[in-house]
Amino acid sequence: MSADEAIAIRARGLTRRFGELVAVDHVDLDVPARQVYGFLGPNGSGKSTTIRMLCGLLTPSAGEIEVLGLRIPAEADALRRRIGYMTQRFSLFEDLTVRENLEFLAAVQGVPKARSRSRIDELVGQYHFAEQRNQLAGTLSGGQKQRLALAGAVIHEPELLFLDEPTSAVDPESRRDFWEKLFDLADTGTTLLVSTHLMDEAERCHRLAILDRGALVADGSPRELTSALQGRTLVVDAIDPRRAQRVIVDLPGVLSVAQVGSSLRVLTTEPVTAAEAATDTRHRIDEALVAAGQQAATTATPANLEDVFVAVTRNPMKPEAHAA
Amino acid sequence: MNGRRLWAIVIKELRQLRRDRITLAMVIGIPVLQLVLFGYAINTNLRGLNAGIADQAHTAGSRALVMDMLATGVVSPVATVNTPQQLMTMLRRGEISVGIVIPADFERRRIDGRPVAQILVDGSDTAVQAAAAQLAQTPVDSALPDTRAPPTSTPRSGRISVVGFYNPQRRSAINIVPGLIGVILTMTMVLFTGIAIVRERERGNMELLIATPLTSAELMVGKVLPYIVIGLLQTTVILALGVWLFAVPIRGSVLDVYLATGLLILANLALGLLISTRAQSQFQAMQMTFFIFLPSILLSGFMFPFAGMPKAAQWIAEVLPLTHFLRLIRGVMLRGAGLWDLWGDVLALVAFIVVMMAAAIMRFRKRLD
Ligand SMILES: Nc1ncnc2c1ncn2[C@@H]1O[C@H](COP(=O)(O)OP(=O)(O)OP(=O)(O)O)[C@@H](O)[C@H]1O
Ligand SMILES: [Mg+2]
Numbered sequence: 001m002s003a004d005e006a007i008a009i010r011a012r013g014l015t016r017r018f019g020e021l022v023a024v025d026h027v028d029l030d031v032p033a034r035q036v037y038g039f040l041g042p043n044g045s046g047k048s049t050t051i052r053m054l055c056g057l058l059t060p061s062a063g064e065i066e067v068l069g070l071r072i073p074a075e076a077d078a079l080r081r082r083i084g085y086m087t088q089r090f091s092l093f094e095d096l097t098v099r100e101n102l103e104f105l106a107a108v109q110g111v112p113k114a115r116s117r118s119r120i121d122e123l124v125g126q127y128h129f130a131e132q133r134n135q136l137a138g139t140l141s142g143g144q145k146q147r148l149a150l151a152g153a154v155i156h157e158p159e160l161l162f163l164d165e166p167t168s169a170v171d172p173e174s175r176r177d178f179w180e181k182l183f184d185l186a187d188t189g190t191t192l193l194v195s196t197h198l199m200d201e202a203e204r205c206h207r208l209a210i211l212d213r214g215a216l217v218a219d220g221s222p223r224e225l226t227s228a229l230q231g232r233t234l235v236v237d238a239i240d241p242r243r244a245q246r247v248i249v250d251l252p253g254v255l256s257v258a259q260v261g262s263s264l265r266v267l268t269t270e271p272v273t274a275a276e277a278a279t280d281t282r283h284r285i286d287e288a289l290v291a292a293g294q295q296a297a298t299t300a301t302p303a304n305l306e307d308v309f310v311a312v313t314r315n316p317m318k319p320e321a322h323a324a
Numbered sequence: 325m326n327g328r329r330l331w332a333i334v335i336k337e338l339r340q341l342r343r344d345r346i347t348l349a350m351v352i353g354i355p356v357l358q359l360v361l362f363g364y365a366i367n368t369n370l371r372g373l374n375a376g377i378a379d380q381a382h383t384a385g386s387r388a389l390v391m392d393m394l395a396t397g398v399v400s401p402v403a404t405v406n407t408p409q410q411l412m413t414m415l416r417r418g419e420i421s422v423g424i425v426i427p428a429d430f431e432r433r434r435i436d437g438r439p440v441a442q443i444l445v446d447g448s449d450t451a452v453q454a455a456a457a458q459l460a461q462t463p464v465d466s467a468l469p470d471t472r473a474p475p476t477s478t479p480r481s482g483r484i485s486v487v488g489f490y491n492p493q494r495r496s497a498i499n500i501v502p503g504l505i506g507v508i509l510t511m512t513m514v515l516f517t518g519i520a521i522v523r524e525r526e527r528g529n530m531e532l533l534i535a536t537p538l539t540s541a542e543l544m545v546g547k548v549l550p551y552i553v554i555g556l557l558q559t560t561v562i563l564a565l566g567v568w569l570f571a572v573p574i575r576g577s578v579l580d581v582y583l584a585t586g587l588l589i590l591a592n593l594a595l596g597l598l599i600s601t602r603a604q605s606q607f608q609a610m611q612m613t614f615f616i617f618l619p620s621i622l623l624s625g626f627m628f629p630f631a632g633m634p635k636a637a638q639w640i641a642e643v644l645p646l647t648h649f650l651r652l653i654r655g656v657m658l659r660g661a662g663l664w665d666l667w668g669d670v671l672a673l674v675a676f677i678v679v680m681m682a683a684a685i686m687r688f689r690k691r692l693d
Binding site: 052055057058059073076077080081083085087089090091092093094095096100103104105107108109110113136152 | 326328329331332333335336339340343344527528529530531532533534535536537538690691692693
């Protein structure tokens with residue numbers, strides 16, 4: 001297997017401007033084939049814009065893209081036969097039934113005529129639409145619509161799937177089911193690029209990229225990303241967590257404080273010299289709490305993806321803590 | 325162009341249309357409503373009607389009479405021929421609206437008080453008939469070159485007879501109904517396709533469509549095809565009502581009527597598509613449709629006679645499909661002309677369709693930006 005086969009998407013210096021706004025800012029991407037690659041980022045960070053450029057729907061202002069060995073946007077027409085794209089907004093026809101939508105997509109995506117009917121029946125079964133096959137798509141619930149959109153995006157068994165926040169309306173129970181399907185697809189050789197802002201989803205990805213205000217601020221496997229924060233996360237168990245939060249939020253070395261039930265999760269700033277600075281901050285916190293007369297216990301804890309997300313996006317939640 | 329993908333679009337459009345009650349109601353409702361509303365026509369005075377002259381007398385007196393008629397400005401001469409039969413042919417082809425016939429025995433008729441000249445009129449346009457009546461008022465006697473004073477009692481009218489062809493009873497419904505086919509199709513067809521692309525953009529379907537292998541041409545043609553059927557359906561409703569309620573004649577072949585209508589439908593659908601590729605919202609598309617619709621109604625000759633308009637307005641009218649269609653449909657339905665008699669207007673419509681469709685396909689980009 002050559003190196004080119006292993007990489008499904010490669011982008012260099014990918015940039016898109018909308019007037020003054022730089023929606024995507026010099027993003028470099030390497031998405032390995034046959035994996036689930038996550039795109040994590042807050043609202044407006046440029047996830048959808050990047051995906052649109054990768055499928056050839058938007059022309060980049062600058063940068064180079066190669067998808068499945070094709071240069072985009074120049075060879076976008078050839079790419080369209082090989083990809084599936086599930087848009088963030090429901091884009092199937094609301095005034096057609098489930099079955100009619102799938103029939104339309106099968107024809108348009110060039111599923112062989114002889115195979116079309118059995119493929120649709122297969123999808124109706126797999127995606128649990130047996131009882132709703134003749135229901136208008138517009139009357140489906142939000143989660144059902146997303147399930148239908150996924151079925152539509154995979155109808156021609158594409159090599160590469162772009163899913164833009166595919167589970168935003170799906171309940172947690174069905175989301176597991178949804179992700180089972182994504183891994184099934186990856187197993188059969190499909191490459192998936194999934195955007196999300198749900199941490200538990202990001203956690204499931206083989207690799208992920210974190211976008212913030214158009215810039216790629218971190219990428220790697222979830223384990224790589226969390227281990228980079230080694231020693232920077234603390235849990236403070238306090239009697240009065242709200243007051244304790246006010247005491248420590250402005251201390252030097254504290255990047256963010258978030259209340260989780262009756263405890264506080266503290267993320268410290270990047271230490272200048274590894275463990276030393278982290279323990280410094282921990283001491284500062286303990287002293288400040290004692291000085292304020294707060295009863296609390298501070299313990300170290302392993303980092304999770306949410307910590308990574310907060311650490312790399314440049315708007316930690318400090319101002320909110322202040323307002324409280 | 326891939327037949328299967330094209331067909332998929334057609335089927336999708338038809339299925340959506342079937343569930344769109346309001347549009348379906350419009351398909352039948354608009355023709356019926358308009359047919360009732362446009363019960364009356366508006367006539368105005370005409371100037372510069374195309375006239376053919378057959379002067380068989382060739383006397384000083386006959387020439388003077390013709391000069392007097394031309395001096396009124398109502399008609400302008402485009403052809404001089406020898407026989408009334410030639411005038412009839414030109415009239416049928418729509419080359420002239422008025423034919424002036426001066427018989428060989430003009431001088432004798434003038435003396436013994438019989439009608440001295442005949443004006444042949446294309447009665448399929450009531451406004452032209454009214455103008456011809458005005459022409460017939462030209463005083464015959466002042467044109468006499470000799471010194472003998474005519475008897476003052478000579479009734480002025482009656483000396484020049486007016487013969488209206490094609491619509492002898494001057495019923496305006498007969499003019500209105502063929503024109504109405506054109507007006508209704510212009511309104512509904514442009515509107516249907518005018519919103520066709522924008523609607524999908526507004527509803528978010530476009531992002532899905534352009535990410536598939538569908539080509540621009542497949543999408544455009546696929547959206548047009550179903551509406552041709554709708555347009556022909558509307559035509560049938562108007563024709564049936566016209567024949568039933570107003571006894572409108574179809575003197576030419578029914579096939580020609582449908583062929584001419586088919587051309588107008590295509591022209592309007594193509595125009596609608598072009599609008600749709602430009603408009604940012606359905607509302608904008610409607611505004612643009614109206615922008616086309618108003619001049620079509622006012623300048624095409626449907627509401628006001630074409631010949632009565634200033635030159636500039638006539639030029640504008642020549643680029644509107646409705647103008648050419650009106651000439652075709654009136655020719656076929658009322659004068660019994662064949663489409664080949666009116667090939668110039670057929671050609672104009674075909675050219676319009678090709679240009680608009682090509683522009684729409686080229687303007688439509690499979691991009692979001
Ligand atoms: N067509 C456009 N014209 C102008 N600005 C745009 C356009 N599309 C996107 N933007 C801007 O670009 C930025 C990135 O938008 P994008 O939709 O890519 O964000 P996102 O990460 O997908 O956000 P979300 O999680 O809310 O979907 C936003 O600030 C948005 O306002
Ligand atoms: Mg988005």
